[in-house]
Amino acid sequence: MSSSQTASSRHQTPEKTLLxxxxxxxxxxxxxxxxxxxxxxxxxxxxxxxxxxxxxxxKLCAAGAVIEGEDGLFRPVQGALAAVRNAHESPLYRLLSADGRDGHFQDEHLRAAERLRIDFEKAHLSPRVTANYAPAEATTSRHWQMSDNAVARLTDGALAARQRLHDALEVVGPELSGLLLQVCCLTRGLEEAERCLALPRRSGRAVLLLGLTRLARHYGLKPRLRHAGPSQIGHWAVADYRPEINPATSPATHARHQT
Incomplete structure (x- = not known):
């Protein structure tokens, strides 16, 4: 084995090998x-x-290199190797790496965060970080503007992604959705997100865990909580109450109503 192959194999992480x-x-x-x-x-x-x-x-799910499809299977996406190469830039990846001690963040949390980020990008809500050199008045001479109604399909997809994003954040609630947007969608660190949202120091980790747990339940990645007792109370009664077959026509009930 050559020295270059040896160096390449030395830098192969488990996630790169699996991918x-x-x-x-x-x-x-x-x-x-x-x-x-x-x-x-x-x-x-x-x-x-x-x-x-x-x-x-x-880690592959947190980096966006592997995405869950509608059939429940996880498949690699295009450009996945580049995503894994830059995975250390993701705050979620750093949380996963640092969470091995207590294990609060689980795979379901990262999958929920990745699904939220994908809808955020599909909705075209990501802030532009470079200058836009496109002309002010777009011409209709470009092929993509005239072929197969591509603009209409893109608009429908963006609207559907925005609706899914709105539904997810609505379920999470305003108290937790702000931090999810900062960390999962805008890829900001916890300390920076705490400053932007005026949260107490070192509280972002707990808030993020609560938000991702609720988000994972919304996506069906975690089971919903169920109360141990009956979900509905059908009737209140005193200790000596005895039910009647037909209370409306019972003679005893009729006599009580007459008195």
């Missing part, structure tokens, strides 16, 4: 019974991954 295998085999990831499985391209075969692969998959 390259998924892209090479055109496979997908499936979460089942608390573990991860790799599915073959035709979906007929699957192989269980070791438990330690869960951390690498969570």
């Amino acid at each position: 390259k295998r998924l892209r090479a085999n055109q496979g997908a990831l499936l979460r089942r019974n608390g573990g991860w499985h790799v599915l073959s391209p035709d979906g007929t075969g699957q192989r269980a991954l070791p438990q330690k692969s869960a951390a690498a998959i969570a």
